[in-house]
Amino acid sequence: MPELNPPSRILLGPGPSNVHPRVNQAMIAPMLGHLDPDFLKIMDETKELLRAVFRTRSEETLAVSGTGSAGMEAAVANLLEPGDRALVCINGFFGGRLAEMAGRYGAEVTRVEAQWGTIIEPEAVEAALKAAGRIKLVAIVHAETSTGVRQPLEEIARLAHDHGALLLADTVTSLGGCEVAIDDWDVDAAYSATQKCLSCPPGLAPLTLGPRAVETLRSRETKVRSWYLDLTLLDNYWGGKRAYHHTAPISMVYALREALTLVMEEGLDQRIARHQRHGEALWAGLEAMGLTLHAPREYRLPVLTTVRIPEGIDDAKLRRALLFDHGIEIGGGLGPLAGKVWRIGLMGHSSSTENILTVLQALEQELSAQGFRLGKGAGVAAADRVLGAG
Numbered sequence: 001m002p003e004l005n006p007p008s009r010i011l012l013g014p015g016p017s018n019v020h021p022r023v024n025q026a027m028i029a030p031m032l033g034h035l036d037p038d039f040l041k042i043m044d045e046t047k048e049l050l051r052a053v054f055r056t057r058s059e060e061t062l063a064v065s066g067t068g069s070a071g072m073e074a075a076v077a078n079l080l081e082p083g084d085r086a087l088v089c090i091n092g093f094f095g096g097r098l099a100e101m102a103g104r105y106g107a108e109v110t111r112v113e114a115q116w117g118t119i120i121e122p123e124a125v126e127a128a129l130k131a132a133g134r135i136k137l138v139a140i141v142h143a144e145t146s147t148g149v150r151q152p153l154e155e156i157a158r159l160a161h162d163h164g165a166l167l168l169a170d171t172v173t174s175l176g177g178c179e180v181a182i183d184d185w186d187v188d189a190a191y192s193a194t195q196k197c198l199s200c201p202p203g204l205a206p207l208t209l210g211p212r213a214v215e216t217l218r219s220r221e222t223k224v225r226s227w228y229l230d231l232t233l234l235d236n237y238w239g240g241k242r243a244y245h246h247t248a249p250i251s252m253v254y255a256l257r258e259a260l261t262l263v264m265e266e267g268l269d270q271r272i273a274r275h276q277r278h279g280e281a282l283w284a285g286l287e288a289m290g291l292t293l294h295a296p297r298e299y300r301l302p303v304l305t306t307v308r309i310p311e312g313i314d315d316a317k318l319r320r321a322l323l324f325d326h327g328i329e330i331g332g333g334l335g336p337l338a339g340k341v342w343r344i345g346l347m348g349h350s351s352s353t354e355n356i357l358t359v360l361q362a363l364e365q366e367l368s369a370q371g372f373r374l375g376k377g378a379g380v381a382a383a384d385r386v387l388g389a390g
């Protein structure tokens, strides 16, 4: 075997994003035992930082071992019991995954669907809640990575509570890059992932439960079907009792703690403003090149932009050229948007002015090479104007 030597890429896809050098450094810190008091202190600090980033006071805030899907599965497995009824909002790929998981854990699932690229309207949720009768959980994706749409949550939280249901939100792509205000929005449970706007390697899933969700967990009649993701057992380790459950991924916890510290050093508000400004600069650049953005501006995610692929352009060929000739990764479309959109992420450490200008230049070159007519330098100039104005 040759020595391991992966190339260095500019990661501007739907995640993972580039990892901050300080986070890489944190991962090579000395190994500690998972019950070493010094490691337990690092876990406590990580919990405190997670509460700040989720903007919640809830003590039931921790990091599940595994990627974002483990966070999703933990939330679904713990909040639903066989025979419970769940209302799952689906306007993209990850809403569909939530529905699949809820079904596998024995829930009866009612789906509220909307087109990929639009939001779920609160009226549709209200009508479904009224029609369905007793619903225990409403699940929805805050930042739909497959469509680039940001879903407003407050109104849907209120509707869920009016009907005696909990609200579960997927904040995998928004946490650390967009406003996420768990307590102010009255969201009962949320999960995320480390590899998007937190710019940490993939491997942990931040998760928080509010008081209603904790109560639901405590009053379960059946055991959680997943032993590994049983939040009561996990909380016995992350919380006061420090009872061994499974060996924590020590180096990943170091990495997450460092990534969250970087968020706090930048300032959460400033970081959110940076992602917004950079998203707007990218949009201006892409539009000035004659490209059309898929998500409506009002609900567009600054951290993940969906761009329609122009007629006659070879999607795979262009993404290959970006990757191998420019060292830039962008994402292709998922599900019904496969072959129709590109997904350009500006998340965490990847969200820099330099990366915006580099990807616009590279896109200009590769689109021109395929015969797409555009004004030379128009994209970079438009993005520069937005960045200069900021």
Ligand SMILES: Cc1ncc(COP(=O)(O)O)c(C=O)c1O
Pocket (backbone or CB within 6 Å): 014, 015, 067, 068, 069, 070, 072, 094, 141, 143, 144, 145, 146, 170, 172, 173, 193, 202
């Ligand atoms: C909105 C959303 N939810 C869930 C996931 C699943 O996360 P993971 O791939 O880390 O398991 C993703 C991953 O891209 C996502 O974008």
